[in-house]
Amino acid sequence: MCRTDQSVPEPGEEQDVDATDAVFTSLLEDSAEELYEQAPCGYLSTLMDGTIAKINTTLLDWLGLERSRVVGRMRFVDLLTVGGKLYHETHFAPLLQMKGEVSGIAMDIKSAGKQRMPALVTSKVKTSEDGEPMLIRTTVFDARDRRAYEAELLRGRKAAEEARRQAEADRIRLQEALAVLQQSLLPPELPEVPGLETGSYYHTASPDLLGGDFYDLFPLGSGRWAFFLGDVCGKGPQAAAVTSLTRHTLRAAALHDADPVSVLNTLNTVLHDRYTSGDTRYCTAIFGVLEPDDGHMGVHLASGGHPSALIQRADGSADYLPTPGGLLVGVLPQASFTTARARLLPGDTLLLYTDGLTEARTGPDRELYGEDALRAFTAAQPPAGPKALIAALSGLLTSFGDGLDDDTALLALGVPAALPVPGAKV
Numbered sequence: 001m002c003r004t005d006q007s008v009p010e011p012g013e014e015q016d017v018d019a020t021d022a023v024f025t026s027l028l029e030d031s032a033e034e035l036y037e038q039a040p041c042g043y044l045s046t047l048m049d050g051t052i053a054k055i056n057t058t059l060l061d062w063l064g065l066e067r068s069r070v071v072g073r074m075r076f077v078d079l080l081t082v083g084g085k086l087y088h089e090t091h092f093a094p095l096l097q098m099k100g101e102v103s104g105i106a107m108d109i110k111s112a113g114k115q116r117m118p119a120l121v122t123s124k125v126k127t128s129e130d131g132e133p134m135l136i137r138t139t140v141f142d143a144r145d146r147r148a149y150e151a152e153l154l155r156g157r158k159a160a161e162e163a164r165r166q167a168e169a170d171r172i173r174l175q176e177a178l179a180v181l182q183q184s185l186l187p188p189e190l191p192e193v194p195g196l197e198t199g200s201y202y203h204t205a206s207p208d209l210l211g212g213d214f215y216d217l218f219p220l221g222s223g224r225w226a227f228f229l230g231d232v233c234g235k236g237p238q239a240a241a242v243t244s245l246t247r248h249t250l251r252a253a254a255l256h257d258a259d260p261v262s263v264l265n266t267l268n269t270v271l272h273d274r275y276t277s278g279d280t281r282y283c284t285a286i287f288g289v290l291e292p293d294d295g296h297m298g299v300h301l302a303s304g305g306h307p308s309a310l311i312q313r314a315d316g317s318a319d320y321l322p323t324p325g326g327l328l329v330g331v332l333p334q335a336s337f338t339t340a341r342a343r344l345l346p347g348d349t350l351l352l353y354t355d356g357l358t359e360a361r362t363g364p365d366r367e368l369y370g371e372d373a374l375r376a377f378t379a380a381q382p383p384a385g386p387k388a389l390i391a392a393l394s395g396l397l398t399s400f401g402d403g404l405d406d407d408t409a410l411l412a413l414g415v416p417a418a419l420p421v422p423g424a425k426v
Contacts, residue, residue: 064112314347
């Protein structure tokens with residue numbers, strides 16, 4: 001059966017109400033004088049000149065003073081520390097006189113044992129019916145726990161800031177060390193090659209990670225030159241170790257037998273034997289040989305799973321030098337590599353790059369930049385030689401912003417354009 005009269009208590013509710021009333025009644029039995037004297041904060045009343053006229057027991061206990069020594073004998077400022085007195089005279093008192101009240105001002109009072117006690121002070125001027133100021137009522141709250149809490153927060157903030165500064169300094173030192181190590185994996189500068197212009201660039205996607213991209217150009221003797229460019233899988237110190245091993249192996253193998261396929265076979269054997277168990281490591285690479293021949297430069301190269309080289313012709317066209325089907329270097333004990341040959345005529349430039357360039361994410365849909373876009377970009381550049389092409393491509397890489405999340409190495413080799421003969425008809 002449902003209740004229709006909400007004012008009628010359920011059985012047992014009357015006893016609860018009576019018990020609650022009894023509790024409140026016992027609390028109300030405290031006298032106003034006791035509530036004033038034993039309040040959890042300090043109370044005092046002063047004349048307008050600051051002379052203390054009344055003070056409660058709580059504040060006297062904090063001060064360690066007898067009432068007879070305080071009332072009528074001391075002013076409010078006498079309870080303050082030197083700093084508190086200065087702040088009272090310059091800020092607290094003028095603000096109280098102007099506004100008639102101030103609230104929650106932090107000051108220090110002289111507690112028992114001449115210790116400094118943090119406090120929060122609130123004062124209000126009592127006025128007569130005519131608006132004349134009569135006395136000042138002040139409450140003093142113990143702020144020792146709050147001050148300790150604030151000090152702890154400050155210490156924590158300082159410790160966190162120091163840790164942040166130390167972490168930032170460590171990060172900068174790490175970046176500097178990684179940059180030096182990264183540079184040690186690349187030639188400090190490309191050598192001067194008779195009848196050839198060169199250009200190179202290395203774009204680091206993250207200063208906190210070592211990349212595995214590499215390139216080099218070095219002499220073989222008899223006017224021939226070897227070049228290579230590649231990309232080791234992974235990042236970090238392990239990738240750097242593989243990069244170093246790869247560069248030294250390619251150089252040593254080329255001096256023994258410069259045939260591009262033979263060089264990549266040697267590298268494949270070294271990497272597979274070294275990393276055949278445990279942490280498997282491999283790379284993509286293009287290795288080639290340049291041989292000058294009657295006004296042009298012959299190119300013979302082999303590719304192991306690497307993106308095809310691109311040739312920018314003197315007439316402004318651009319196209320790839322296909323090397324399909326070459327396997328990654330170091331994955332299998334025996335691997336097949338794809339070869340290609342080309343002739344670089346005056347004004348032509350051969351471009352080698354790592355896939356950080358073509359795999360950059362572009363546009364609102366974060367689409368891959370791709371090989372077609374790279375060919376179109378290259379064809380749109382004036383055929384002004386390797387350095388000009390590298391400069392244009394470095395600007396392109398920068399324009400990708402955070403869409404470029406992998407390191408990119410660029411190597412460009414070109415035959416200088418023929419100089420016009422003075423007085424010749426155009």
